[in-house]
Amino acid sequence: MPRRGARRVTRIQEDAVKKTARIAAVAAIAALALTACGDREDNGDEGSDNNSPTATTTEESSPTDAGTQYTDFKACMVSDSGGFDDKSFNQTSHDGLEAAAEKYGVQTSEAESSDPSQFADNIQRLVDEGCNQITTVGFLLGDATEAAAKKAKNVDFAIVDFAYEKPPANLKGLTFNTAEPSFLAGYVAAAKSESGVVGTFGGLNIPTVTIFMTGFVQGVEYYNEENGAAVEVLGWDVEAGDGSFTNDFEDKTAGQSLAQTMIDNGADVIFPVAGPAGLGGLQAAQDADAWGIWVDTDGCVSAAEYCDSLLTSVVKGMDVAVEQAIVDSASGQFNNEVYTGTLENGGVSLAPYGPEADIDEELSGKVEELKQMIIDGEITVG
The missing domain is CATH 3.40.50.2300 (Response regulator)
Incomplete structure (x- = not known):
């Protein structure tokens, strides 16, 4: 089924592409940190050279003061099956953990899951390591994360792709209207x-x-x-x-x-x-x-x-949402209100x-x- 011309074009894949996207989304999520509805002013989109429908240009900003460091704070993560090198879901979330470490000096630890039976044990291991904040990655970790949050009330939890009707005060859902x-x-x-x-x-x-x-x-x-x-x-x-x-x-x-x-x-x-x-x-x-x-x-x-x-x-924008949840916890601004990424706020x-x-x-x-x-x-x- 022919569909393309013979000419093949190689796209420049520099880190700048990823950085620009993260910067734009961070600005949006920062504006939402204390609200559940996610409303903000639309800054408008500016197409890229290949007519991207969502490529944006914005001034660089960050979830908090760029000079702030949280070197005594430990942020941790538990993967769903697939691991942190899946080129997709887990990896993108893990990028947020790495960004928090690079920008704000937080300590990190992680646990990869290869089977759902490992979820609870992996979370508990990170609690025992003294993690101040733990992000779990994926809908399937919903029950294990809620149970851990109710037990370890001194730890802030965030979960990618899950929301609770009545979450504990230390548990925040990160959802996306994909x-x-x-x-x-x-x-x-x-x-x-x-x-x-x-x-x-x-x-x-x-x-x-x-x-x-x-x-x-x-x-x-x-x-x-x-x-x-x-x-x-x-x-x-x-x-x-x-x-x-x-x-x-x-x-x-x-x-x-x-x-x-x-x-x-x-x-x-x-x-x-x-x-x-x-x-x-x-x-x-x-x-x-x-x-x-x-x-x-x-x-x-x-x-x-x-x-x-x-x-x-x-x-x-799982990486940006994860990074924001970590910084909110480290800076004492954490809350349990569900974040939802949309086209309007740049989260998707x-x-x-x-x-x-x-x-x-x-x-x-x-x-x-x-x-x-x-x-x-x-x-x-x-």
Whole structure:
């Protein structure tokens, strides 16, 4: 299924890209530190040289005084399965821990989990090490984190991708409305599909995975309605709440097999939401000269070997949210109010388009329009 010209472009992948994104998001989250609703003034977006729908330019700022150091403070982290080098979920969260250490001098410790049975023991080990703050990474750690927070009341806890109706005073949820940028990605996928079929699959059928898939499907449906098209989505039925899953986040072969089945059934865009297993989906797309869309972080930075096959990536600012939670704890400003990253506050975004995506001004402008409509509440996603 041909989709690209012969000319191949290599994107410069410098740390500046990552730093700029983090700076912009830090500024947004800092404004939210003491509120649950996440409202702020919109500073506006300025497109990058490849018409990124969310690339922003802002003056450098940080969660607190850049000169402040917390060398006596110990921040720690427990991973979900997949480890801290998964090029996605755990790794992006871990970047926030590393940023806090680099900028503010906090001490750090960490525990990698390879199985859910290790969650409680890993958290307890870090409590016993004397950690002042512990971040757990992932929806599946919800119960273990709450139990630990209720027991170790002198430790501040933050958890990525989980929120509690009545959290303990020392437990903060860090959540992200990834349906919003996934909607934009779905619209782009439908617009770029030549076969009229696109596919998505997840690691597990859990809300923090399916929220991406639902937004993606809704974006495709919106494209169809606006353009009188009939682009089909394989892999997720929103109403039935069922679809295609690898049933873990580590098996790259399973991800590749699922994606290949979708490609064999006509899909020319693949949107995996499965951590390292999703890398198999990108491999299948690359091998078939199809498009891929990555999640959690900019795939052209974290999974650069697939960059030329990427349309874009759906980004969660987990690194910035984690860093902010650590600094809030170290500075005595910690609270248990849920943080939710949105397109409006910069906590979620669409990454710059891939170097071969060839997104024209009309489509780029439409994505910007849709983004603003979501922010303004004219389009409800999720």
